[in-house]
Amino acid sequence: MFKFVAILLGMGVVANSAIAMSEETAQIDANGDGVMTIDEVQAVFPDVTAEAFAEADADDDGALTDEEMVSGQEQGLIPASTGG
Template sequence: MMKFIVLVLGLGALANAAIAMGEAVAELDVNGDGMLSVSEVQAAYPDISAETFSEVDTNSDGALDDAELIAGQEQGLLPDMSVN
C-alpha cells in the first residue's frame, strides 16, 4: 500500500510540472502545434544555440515536447520556461 501511495504522489508531482510546462509552451508556441521549434525557442531565448536545441531534441524531430523541455532544464541546457 505504501508503494502505491508513493507512486500516486510521484505521478501527481509530474503532472503538475507538465501542466505548468504546458502553459509556458503555449505562450511560446507561435504555430500552436504544442511543441517548440528552434525558431520559437530562440525568439524567446536568443542565447540558445541550434546545437543546444539539437542536444535537447532527443528524438531528433526538430521540435521540443514537454518531456524534452523538462529534461533540458534539469540538465541545465535550457532556462526555466515555466516562469515566463
C-alpha cells in the same frame, strides 16, 4: 500503505509538472502546432544556442516536444522557466 501514499504523491507531482509544462509550451509554441522550433525557443530564450537546441532534440526532427523540452531543461541546455 506507505508505498501507496508515496506513489500517489509522486503522481501528483508529475501531473503538476505536466500542467505547468503545457502552459509554458503554449507560451513558447507561437503557432500552436504542439512542438517548439528553434525560432520559437529563441524568441523566449535568446541565449539558447543552435547546438543546445540540437542536443535537446533527441529525435533530430528540428522541433522539441514537451518531453524533449523537459529533458533539455533538466540537462541545463534550456532555461527552466519562462518566468511568467
